[in-house]
Amino acid sequence: MVNALVRRASVEGGVVTVLAKGDPTAGAILIVAQERGEHPRLLERGIGPDGRVALISTGPSGELQEVTDYWIRRRRSDPDLWVVEVDVAAAERFVAETILTD
Structure with a gap:
């Protein structure tokens, strides 16, 4: 899934940076999503309220240092x-x- 994010972003003129590598087969993926380097927010693939796979907001958002501190603690x-x-x-x-399709 991470490779798919990298490929799609390069095609669409965006940037994907792997900040920390996890287990290639079993690791969860925590996304720091932003647009033009602003307003970072954390997203994670999980189960939504309807029981289906969804993108879930998690942790703090808005301040890069708070977002960074959060993912470092999680790691x-x-x-x-x-x-x-x-x-x-x-x-x-x-x-x-990109990541919700199976």
């Missing part, structure tokens, strides 16, 4: 976690279209 307790920064137009839609 300490889950070294399999991938942390991926996605900077593209309509970042949440872009991520959902």
Whole structure:
């Protein structure tokens, strides 16, 4: 899924940076989504209220240092976690279209 994010972003003129590599087969993916380097927010693939796979908001948003501190704490307790920064137009839609498909 991370490779798909990188490929799609390069095609669409965005940037994806892998901030921390996790387990290639079992690691969860935490997304730092932003547009033009502003307003970072954290998203994660999970189960939505309707029981279907969804993109879930998690952790703090808006302040880069708070977002960074959050994902560093998460990595300490889950070294399999991938942390991926996605900077593209309509970042949440872009991520959902890429990682919610099976």
